[in-house]
Amino acid sequence: MLVISRFDVAEGDGDGFLERARAALGAFAVRPGFIRGRVGRSADAPTAWALTTEWDSVGSFRRALSDFDVKVHASTLLAESSDEPSAFEVLGAWDGAVETQGRTDRAPDADTTRVGDTPR
Template identity: 45%
Template sequence: MLVVNRFRVPTAEAEAFRADLLAARGALAARPGYVAGQVGRNVDDPELWTLVTTWENVGAYRRALSSYDVKLTAVPVLGRAIEEPSAYEPADAGTDLNVADVRSLG
């Protein structure tokens, strides 16, 4: 499972935000089911940042969000994310896709 969080951060806050985002990634990385993660900044629009993480499955990601350390360190940063869907399933050739259905009630 792939999670893509995007953030719009004023340039004046960039260094502090990067430190917070790296700490958030560290807290997530300590949780069971975490596979990998990257922090990035857009090359054309330096106010646009991303945190991309890969998880064994959606359950591992959701359990990670409920852990104390993640609530303390990562959730405040993730709360700054642009409001858009962030969880993606693998769609490589040969993978079975989930049923196309809304999973929340808005």
């Protein structure tokens, strides 16, 4: 699973944001299921920043959010991100020149049923 959070950070606040983002990544990094994380600033718009993390499953990410250090360092930062979808299934990837195939964890009826619906 890939989590992409975008931020609008005033130019004068970039150093402080970077420090906070590094602390957030440090808190995530020790959680089970964490694969990798990155923080970056747009080359074209210096106020546009992104924090990305990769997880082995959506469950790992959601469980990480309940950790105390994650709540202190990451959840407060993520609360400042743009209000848009941020969690994505990895359906394909390349590691160098080698393509790896992702898989979906969505149920076959995910687009037609909701939690609590009873099958008929």
